[in-house]
Amino acid sequence: LLQLFRPLNMLGWVYRSIKQGLIDMEQMFALLDTPAEIVDAPGAVPLRVHEGAVRFEGLRFAYEDGREILKGIDLEVPAGSSLAVVGSSGAGKSTLARLLYRFYDPSGGRILIDGQDIGRVTQDSLRAAIGIVPQDTVLFNDSIGYNIAYGREDAPQDEIEAAARGASIDGFIARLPDGYETKVGERGLKLSGGEKQRVAIARTLLKDPPILILDEATSALDSRTEEAIQSTLEGVAKSRTTIIIAHRLSTIVGADQIVVLDEGRVAERGTHGELLASGGLYAELWNRQAAERALEEAVE
Ligand code: ATP
Numbered sequence: 001l002l003q004l005f006r007p008l009n010m011l012g013w014v015y016r017s018i019k020q021g022l023i024d025m026e027q028m029f030a031l032l033d034t035p036a037e038i039v040d041a042p043g044a045v046p047l048r049v050h051e052g053a054v055r056f057e058g059l060r061f062a063y064e065d066g067r068e069i070l071k072g073i074d075l076e077v078p079a080g081s082s083l084a085v086v087g088s089s090g091a092g093k094s095t096l097a098r099l100l101y102r103f104y105d106p107s108g109g110r111i112l113i114d115g116q117d118i119g120r121v122t123q124d125s126l127r128a129a130i131g132i133v134p135q136d137t138v139l140f141n142d143s144i145g146y147n148i149a150y151g152r153e154d155a156p157q158d159e160i161e162a163a164a165r166g167a168s169i170d171g172f173i174a175r176l177p178d179g180y181e182t183k184v185g186e187r188g189l190k191l192s193g194g195e196k197q198r199v200a201i202a203r204t205l206l207k208d209p210p211i212l213i214l215d216e217a218t219s220a221l222d223s224r225t226e227e228a229i230q231s232t233l234e235g236v237a238k239s240r241t242t243i244i245i246a247h248r249l250s251t252i253v254g255a256d257q258i259v260v261l262d263e264g265r266v267a268e269r270g271t272h273g274e275l276l277a278s279g280g281l282y283a284e285l286w287n288r289q290a291a292e293r294a295l296e297e298a299v300e
Helices: 002-034 093-100 125-127 146-149 158-166 170-174 193-207 223-238 272-278 281-299
Strands: 054-064 068-075 081-087 108-113 132-133 211-214 241-245 257-262 263-271
Touching: 054 093, 068 081, 068 093, 068 108, 068 263, 081 093, 093 211, 093 241, 125 132, 125 146, 125 193, 132 193, 146 158, 146 193, 158 170, 158 193, 158 223, 158 272, 193 223, 257 272, 257 281, 263 281, 272 281
Parallel strands: 081 241, 081 257, 132 211, 211 241
Antiparallel strands: 054 068, 054 108, 257 263
């Protein structure tokens, strides 16, 4: 009977391993949120990034028929500059970023990178040019070094360590029991929200893309961690075209350009100072968040 159990045990192990593998894949797809139907256009050519200028032209998009989320967005993000996208929840901020990464194709209009329509270039080359620091980073059940190198598994150790330094997570890793080999994720060491975000920043630094999407976390980190991450991100964004999906306006005061999305359209655009002075939606949002901050500080 025992003889019979051994292979069964083995099967169980294989099943669990595969299942875990599937969970990782699921997490990845949740992270990427990629519908399978996006394919390279016939005759797609690699994207050639010269400077990394991004342009949204008459962009329209609906996830489902009859409910248009973006209703004609025109935006220009000069190479190396930063654009912050704000607006109420559900305004379509993340959708704009998803279209840039080509998780979906627009129903109208187009997106250009250095003059090339992203719908006509190969997806591999497009995605190689764009780095995303997502709201929530899903860690793989593997070492912290693997998690940083993810997407560039051939990266030499010194580059992984340089990326960790750039993301200011090197000190933390040095204190881990097995350093870069320490297992993290569901079955390893659990990292805090801030630490996970730093892993994502390090991963992005290693990828070294000319275009960056920062999807700011909705769940607030404590204010000291947030400030520290903010300054790390500013360093990463320097000299890259950066699109920031912002929830807290305090983090985007220095952006070169801020746009407010409302009802699928660009309602306002300008710098922080210009938008405050014009006393519109942005000013209203700013005042509301400032009041909330003051209240939180009073409670603390
Ligand atoms: P938040 O500030 O809450 O993150 P957002 O401005 O980033 O919001 P989006 O995530 O872009 O908003 O969503 C815009 C709208 O599209 C929302 O009404 C949302 O419910 C809808 N939406 C988002 N993803 C999908 C999807 N996969 N299928 C159908 N509708 C979706």
